Amino acid sequence: xxxxxxxxxxxxxxxxNSNSEEEGFKLLAQKLYSTINKIYPNYVIxxxxxxxxxxxxxxxELFQKDNDExxxxxxxxxxxxxxIDDFNSCFEAFESKIWELDYKNESEKKYEIIMDYTxxxxxMSAAMACCGMFYSKALISIGGxxxxxxxxxxxxxxxxxNLYKIYDKFSxxxxxx
Numbered sequence: 001x002x003x004x005x006x007x008x009x010x011x012x013x014x015x016x017n018s019n020s021e022e023e024g025f026k027l028l029a030q031k032l033y034s035t036i037n038k039i040y041p042n043y044v045i046x047x048x049x050x051x052x053x054x055x056x057x058x059x060x061e062l063f064q065k066d067n068d069e070x071x072x073x074x075x076x077x078x079x080x081x082x083x084i085d086d087f088n089s090c091f092e093a094f095e096s097k098i099w100e101l102d103y104k105n106e107s108e109k110k111y112e113i114i115m116d117y118t119x120x121x122x123x124m125s126a127a128m129a130c131c132g133m134f135y136s137k138a139l140i141s142i143g144g145x146x147x148x149x150x151x152x153x154x155x156x157x158x159x160x161x162n163l164y165k166i167y168d169k170f171s172x173x174x175x176x177x
Contacts, residue, residue, distance in 0.1 A: 004111055004112040005042040005111050006041040006042050006043075006112050006114060007043045007044075007045060008044045008045070008114050008115075009047065009097065009113060009115040009116065009137075010035070010036075010046050010047070010119065011047050011116070011119050011120025011128055012028070012046050012047065012048035012053070012055050012120060013055075014049065014051050022054075025055045025058055026058050028119060029057075030153060031151070031153070031156065032055065033062040034142075034153075034156050035118070035140075035156065035158065038156070038158055039158070041114070044075065045076065046078045046079065047078075047094065047124065048080065049081060049082060049084050053078060079097060081124065085121055085123045087123050087126065090127035090128070091127040091130060094128055095135070098113060098131070098135050101113060102135075113138070114137070114138045115138065115139050116140050117132070118140075133163055136167075139160070140158050140159060142157070142158060143156075143159050144157050
């Protein structure tokens with residue numbers, strides 16, 4: 001049996017750094033790049049606002065520094081989400097991409113979708129987590145040493161979220177009601 005291709009969904013925040021906006025984009029790019037290198041997906045789908053798309057340019061630069069390429073429409077794509085604080089808009093963007101990959105050609109289900117909801121607005125993260133749970137996709141978040149208030153570079157750990165308790169509760173609710 002052929003191994004499924006891994007498609008990584010990532011929310012992209014606007015980056016924050018008290019020194020400068022560009023430093024915020026670069027710091028976030030480093031964190032997203034670290035996750036991409038740990039998951040090693042076949043393809044990445046970034047869900048980003050117009051403002052947060054700047055971060056992706058820095059991710060490309062990080063790949064170049066490692067003598068690698070990260071090419072739009074070959075290695076990744078960007079899905080625009082302008083209503084970053086509207087739960088339904090965010091959920092629909094994620095759901096639409098899941099349908100495109102998994103359900104349009106159901107006989108060819110060849111993708112394992114992993115959803116990283118670590119970055120992005122709280123609304124984007126909540127919508128991605130709900131969408132991932134609803135469609136039984138692997139959900140991850142990035143943890144690590146938070147002694148500085150945020151995960152320190154080089155300490156990143158991928159946390160796969162175990163949702164079996166929630167799925168069990170849904171099953172029980174269906175039986176009870």
